[in-house]
Amino acid sequence: MASSKKLEMIYYNGQPDGIRSIRRHLSTMTTYVIPRPLLGEAKKISGINRPGIYYLINENDDNKIAQIYIGQTRNGVSRLDDHNRQKDFWNKAIMFLADNKTFSLDIISGLEEYAIVKAHESKRYSVENSVKPQYEIDEYDLPIIEEIYEEIQFIMATQGFKMNESGSDLNNADIFHTTRNGIKAFGIYDGEKFEVLEGSQINIEKPTTLERYNRQREELIKIGSLVEENGKFILNVTITFKTPSGASDFVLGGSTNGWTEWKNSDGKTLDEIFRKA
Numbered sequence: 001m002a003s004s005k006k007l008e009m010i011y012y013n014g015q016p017d018g019i020r021s022i023r024r025h026l027s028t029m030t031t032y033v034i035p036r037p038l039l040g041e042a043k044k045i046s047g048i049n050r051p052g053i054y055y056l057i058n059e060n061d062d063n064k065i066a067q068i069y070i071g072q073t074r075n076g077v078s079r080l081d082d083h084n085r086q087k088d089f090w091n092k093a094i095m096f097l098a099d100n101k102t103f104s105l106d107i108i109s110g111l112e113e114y115a116i117v118k119a120h121e122s123k124r125y126s127v128e129n130s131v132k133p134q135y136e137i138d139e140y141d142l143p144i145i146e147e148i149y150e151e152i153q154f155i156m157a158t159q160g161f162k163m164n165e166s167g168s169d170l171n172n173a174d175i176f177h178t179t180r181n182g183i184k185a186f187g188i189y190d191g192e193k194f195e196v197l198e199g200s201q202i203n204i205e206k207p208t209t210l211e212r213y214n215r216q217r218e219e220l221i222k223i224g225s226l227v228e229e230n231g232k233f234i235l236n237v238t239i240t241f242k243t244p245s246g247a248s249d250f251v252l253g254g255s256t257n258g259w260t261e262w263k264n265s266d267g268k269t270l271d272e273i274f275r276k277a
Contacts, residue, residue: 007158012045013038019045022155028102029148031155032095034077039084039093042077049076052097053112053152056083056090056128057161060216064240065161067223068119069128072112073097074105089128094159096152110137110145118149122163123198124238126223162240176262176270178248181206185251187262189270194247194258195240202226204233206253213250244270 006025013019019038022031029052034042042048051074058067067089073079076097083090103111113135119127137145153163175197177186185200204226207214216239220226225237241247244258252261259271 005154007155013041021045022158024151024155027151028099029151030097030099032077032093032097033159034080034093034095036084036091036093039077039080045077048095048097049078050097050099051076051103051108052095053108053115054079054093054095055115055156056080056087057092057094058089059091060219065125066219066225067126067128070112070115070119072108074108087128094156096148096155106138106141107144107148109133109135110141111148113137114145114149115152118163122238123236124162126225126237176264178251178261178263180252180261183252187247189244189262189274191274193240193242194244194262195238196235196247196251198235198238200235200251202233202235202251203253208249208253209255210246210249213246216250 008023008025010021011018012021018035019042020033022033023029030047030050032042032045032048051072053070053072056069056071057065060066069083069087069090071079071083073095077095080093083093113133114137116127116129116132119125119129156163174188175186176189177184181203183201183203185202186197187200188195188197202217204217204221208217217226220235220237220239221233226233226235228234239250241250244262245256246258248256248258248261259275260269262270264273
C-alpha cells in the first residue's frame with residue numbers, strides 16, 4: 001500500500017487560480033505557483049527569494065502544458081524579472097525553493113540538468129531549453145537529486161501537470177488507435193483523460209468543429225510540436241484531452257464519436273471496453 005502524503009497550501013489572494021504556495025509535510029522545499037500578471041505581488045511574500053529551480057509554463061486552452069522552460073535561481077523570484085522582459089511565451093511560473101542552505105550550488109545545478117533531461121524524455125510538450133546544461137552530476141549527489149525530483153513530479157501532478165515519460169510501461173493492449181481516412185493515430189485512456197501519443201498523424205486538412213482545437217493545431221505547428229513529414233503532419237509530443245471524442249476530433253477533424261472511433265489491438269472500441277463491460 002502506498003504511503004499517504006500531506007500537503008499544506010496557502011492562497012495568498014484568496015483565489016484558487018492566484019498565487020499559492022504548497023509544502024509537503026516534513027519537506028525542506030516550498031513550491032510557489034505564480035501567474036505571470038501577479039509577479040509583482042509575489043515579490044512581497046516572505047522567503048520567496050531562496051535558491052532552487054523553476055519552470056516557466058505556457059498553458060493551452062485546456063490548462064495543459066504546451067511549452068516549458070526550466071532554470072535555476074539563487075535569488076528566488078527575482079530571477080523571473082529577466083524572463084518577464086525577455087521571454088514572451090510563458091503565462092505561469094512554478095518555483096521549487098529550498099530552505100536556506102538545504103540546496104548546495106551543486107545540487108541546484110544537478111537538479112536543473114536532471115529536470116531538463118526528464119522534460120525532453122517525457123515528449124509531452126515543447127521544451128524551450130534547446131541547449132543541455134554542461135554539468136556533470138556527481139554520483140554521490142544523484143540519489144538526493146532523484147529524491148527531490150520525485151517530490152517535484154508529485155507536486156506538479158497535484159497541479160494537473162504530468163511530468164513522467166508519456167506512454168511508459170505500456171503494452172499493445174493499453175494502446176488504442178484510429179486509422180480512418182488514411183490517418184494513423186494512437187492513444188491511451190485511463191478512465192478520465194485520453195492522451196494522443198507522440199508519433200500520431202493529424203488530419204490537418206480537415207478543420208475540427210470546435211475552433212479551439214484548430215487553434216491548438218496551429219499553436220503546435222508554430223512551436224514545432226506538429227511537423228510535416230512526407231506530406232503527413234506528425235505529433236512529436238503527447239497531448240491530453242478531457243474526453244475520447246475531443247481527442248478524435250483533434251486528430252481526424254470534424255465532429256467524431258471517440259467512444260467508437262478508438263479501438264484496441266483486438267478491434268474493440270472504448271465503448272465496448274469501458275461502457276459495456
